[in-house]
Amino acid sequence: MYKALYRQYRPEVFDEVLGQDHIVRILKNQIATSGTSHAYLFCGTRGTGKTTTARLLAKGLNCLSDGERPCGVCDNCRAIKEGNFLDVIEIDAASNNGVDDVRELRESVKYPPATGRMKVYIIDEVHMLSQEAFNALLKTLEEPPEYVTFILATTEVHKLPATVLSRCMRLDFRRVPESVLIKGMADICSKIGIDVSEDALRIIAANSDGSVRDGLSILDQCISGRDSKVGAEDVLEFLGASGDEDFIKLTDLVRKKKTEEAIVFLDGILSDGKDVRQFMRDWINHYRNLLMVRFMRNPETVISMSAENIDRIRRQAAVLELEDINRGILELSSMADEARWSTQPRILLELAIVRLCMGAGQIRELSEVEFDEPAPIPAAKAAVTAEPAAAQKPVAAEKRAAAEKRAEPVEAEIVPQAAQAKAAEGFDCEDIWNKVFEDGESEQGSIYLIRNGGRITSIDENTFTVAANNSFVKEHAEKSRRLIEHLVEKHTGKYRAMNVVLAGGGQPEKTADEIAAQASDVLGIKVEVK
Ligand SMILES: Nc1ncnc2c1ncn2[C@@H]1O[C@H](COP(=O)(O)OP(=O)(O)OP(=O)(O)O)[C@@H](O)[C@H]1O
Ligand SMILES: [Mg+2]
Ligand SMILES: [Zn+2]
Numbered sequence: 026m027y028k029a030l031y032r033q034y035r036p037e038v039f040d041e042v043l044g045q046d047h048i049v050r051i052l053k054n055q056i057a058t059s060g061t062s063h064a065y066l067f068c069g070t071r072g073t074g075k076t077t078t079a080r081l082l083a084k085g086l087n088c089l090s091d092g093e094r095p096c097g098v099c100d101n102c103r104a105i106k107e108g109n110f111l112d113v114i115e116i117d118a119a120s121n122n123g124v125d126d127v128r129e130l131r132e133s134v135k136y137p138p139a140t141g142r143m144k145v146y147i148i149d150e151v152h153m154l155s156q157e158a159f160n161a162l163l164k165t166l167e168e169p170p171e172y173v174t175f176i177l178a179t180t181e182v183h184k185l186p187a188t189v190l191s192r193c194m195r196l197d198f199r200r201v202p203e204s205v206l207i208k209g210m211a212d213i214c215s216k217i218g219i220d221v222s223e224d225a226l227r228i229i230a231a232n233s234d235g236s237v238r239d240g241l242s243i244l245d246q247c248i249s250g251r252d253s254k255v256g257a258e259d260v261l262e263f264l265g266a267s268g269d270e271d272f273i274k275l276t277d278l279v280r281k282k283k284t285e286e287a288i289v290f291l292d293g294i295l296s297d298g299k300d301v302r303q304f305m306r307d308w309i310n311h312y313r314n315l316l317m318v319r320f321m322r323n324p325e326t327v328i329s330m331s332a333e334n335i336d337r338i339r340r341q342a343a344v345l346e347l348e349d350i351n352r353g354i355l356e357l358s359s360m361a362d363e364a365r366w367s368t369q370p371r372i373l374l375e376l377a378i379v380r381l382c383m384g385a386g387q388i389r390e391l392s393e394v395e396f397d398e399p400a401p402i403p404a405a406k407a408a409v410t411a412e413p414a415a416a417q418k419p420v421a422a423e424k425r426a427a428a429e430k431r432a433e434p435v436e437a438e439i440v441p442q443a444a445q446a447k448a449a450e451g452f453d454c455e456d457i458w459n460k461v462f463e464d465g466e467s468e469q470g471s472i473y474l475i476r477n478g479g480r481i482t483s484i485d486e487n488t489f490t491v492a493a494n495n496s497f498v499k500e501h502a503e504k505s506r507r508l509i510e511h512l513v514e515k516h517t518g519k520y521r522a523m524n525v526v527l528a529g530g531g532q533p534e535k536t537a538d539e540i541a542a543q544a545s546d547v548l549g550i551k552v553e554v555k
Pocket of ligand 3: 087088089090095096097098099100101102103
């Protein structure tokens, strides 16, 4: 009978576990020194080795070998592998989540191990236990007999009561880095004698999102039906992914606000049989690549792509505003989120295209109408008293209202450093800064970057000074000069020119890691630098 790769290749010894070195080190050491704990909590993303490691620990505690434990070959290790070892009890809390189940467990805990050294209870998906069941379990977790070890495993650690957390040694399983996954899959491929190209493995790894199980499952499906070689094209075909060309074109159409053409183009791609959700993920990834080439001198290190492809992405990034990229990522990520539960992901994708086309237009139109006109004073007045403005420029006002309605809530609310001294004319710099951004948020999606990364340090007769925390914020503030000046004018009653300076007279440039962390914070997606 055919067995899926991820069932067939479950690690038998610690050294086969991929990407969880921090955990393996601790457990090996504890087993070797008989210093294991009586209750563990394994948490983390699905498919990263929690159940696998729980069994390894159970084996390690019962292994008969004098050398490294578990050995994987002694009678006990083998019986545990086969699920025939009386003293290792696996409980799936998803289907045994009642208080009676836990009472039964507590009964059985009273009896010492039948054949092994340690009785090990592995409670998988432990977050599924009912409140009562948790309470019942607590008593046992508090004082388990010497011969009992509990291993609780869950993907949703936030659902566990603090009382349980405090009684366990918690080990967090991480997403497995792509490079480790590639190497692990390459080993398996050579074991089973299948030639899968490095590029193919790279694509599979990139699509596994750090889950070894997902990686093996994609690999499995790419191999099946092929007897010799698997190349990148085979994987792409299986994933239903599109080439970069399509994303460059689609992004370009969106940039040019060609809504109809964009939808027709999408239709062409999807009618080729591409998977909608996969397409969404790939498009987001394209935007991520655009972001990376904007931020980084050597994006080759974070984008696994040929130099030619990177050049093409670089050309596109050069004609896009940072806000467009930012918006694209936010819009597409929220779409992909919704699409997970939707039976009609395609409609969401089309809607996202419409919104992106509209959004890009709104920003441009607003800035043209409101800021590119001469005579700044009347314009500013009009903005303060909304009615006349609406009468004069119905379109802009309507658009603005629409933009305001759609404004994303801003989460990050870092209060600018200490309330700054009031400026000469009695302005509260912090207050004005906040007001400026309350107005600005609805107009440009990424403006809160500037809000959190800078502050007004002084407001004088004809100028005001903004201190930016880093050169990225400085550049951004300068780009939004008209908007910021305009809004400051609105709140101070007089036009003043903006000076932007680096806080502390200039800080060292950020490292790639810091930039990635910052981008992750702002965008709410994982941006990694390897
Ligand atoms: N860290 C890893 N190293 C090697 N293989 C792994 C690892 N994590 C998962 N696998 C593979 O994926 C399969 C499933 O892993 P496992 O059941 O341990 O994941 P899990 O973290 O318990 O997932 P879930 O949260 O869905 O229960 C294993 O049989 C193995 O083939
Ligand atoms: Mg599991
Ligand atoms: Zn053994």
